[in-house]
């Protein structure tokens with residue numbers, strides 16, 4: 087069946103407001119199914135884990151189901167490789183502190199200028215233990231990662247490479263397979279930040295062979311819940327900071343305190359929502375996947391269908407932006423390489439600040455972000471930080487060609503009023 091964004095949109099109550107949501111990289115809207123799952127949990131299963139009574143048993147089931155669903159979403163080998171937490175940033179700080187206990191002064195960690203600060207600051211914090219941080223630069227012309235610089239910094243002293251799947255500022259998708267192979271040749275582990283990439287394409291941790299990977303459900307149509315994947319053996323031997331009664335096993339030892347159970351119930355619904363897209367519109371059904379819940383196959387084909395739809399929408403947006411006078415676009419602009427980027431674009435205009443542009447768009451009910459979106463390093467590297475960063479337009483599968491056209495029309499008007 088042809089991908090139908092209007093059928094898709096009918097699942098999302100927020101989209102009925104008439105506003106244009108191009109703010110997806112900061113957090114997506116949620117389908118009705120997710121809203122209901124959170125409410126249902128609170129109505130019928132609200133309890134803590136480990137009791138003998140009905141609501142506690144239901145909560146255990148919800149957690150187990152969510153772990154299986156996330157294992158399918160990421161193609162993990164086992165649900166125990168999935169750890170939940172409040173958000174990616176907190177999970178990454180927890181993990182880096184635990185990893186830090188296993189490192190020695192002089193060991194090295196690689197971070198990149200393309201990353202969100204949540205995949206930089208938790209590693210830089212280990213400098214206080216004598217860990218040396220190596221910074222990999224970008225190619226400023228197209229905001230791709232400087233691979234020669236990556237190779238130069240990788241050595242037998244490298245313990246961790248912390249790298250984004252895709253940049254939340256300029257949309258660049260990194261050549262992860264290559265980075266992971268290079269890192270593993272030097273016995274370094276790779277920690278992938280997939281927060282920005284997750285709503286836009288299929289993730290397969292086994293195929294990538296990454297050691298850790300994080301994402302956040304609120305960026306892929308779920309509630310505010312963070313998710314960490316780690317290879318089972320690595321998580322098992324990690325000296326996590328935990329309370330004494332918590333089991334010293336993965337995932338329990340890494341899930342400090344009581345989790346956001348209602349949000350996690352919503353994560354299952356978000357995965358089910360994506361699974362249903364695969365059932366309806368799935369493409370590239372080439373390979374049968376191992377699956378804990380039967381969802382994996384549909385998830386893979388759903389994300390392929392989403393990718394194909396978004397790519398067409400993004401080309402329309404880029405053609406319009408490139409045809410608007412006085413606009414500077416950051417990142418990959420050659421359509422031949424659009425498969426190396428997500429449908430997220432950052433730009434500035436000559437006469438107006440990013441804040442002024444986003445404010446004028448907001449008055450027309452078009453929601454976009456401005457600033458650095460915590461991708462501080464790249465904004466500084468591009469010389470934009472001191473000028474208020476850039477405007478970021480982020481498309482996702484519930485956006486339409488009409489919305490893109492309306493945005494371009496309003497932007498064109500803003501531009502001509504200023505010149």
Ligand SMILES: Cc1ncc(COP(=O)(O)O)c(C=O)c1O
Pocket residue numbers: 111112172173174175176202204205250252253254279280281282301302312459
């Ligand atoms: C690429 C990327 N990494 C990390 C984060 C932080 O995620 P969280 O809000 O779950 O801590 C974000 C949030 O915008 C992001 O876009």
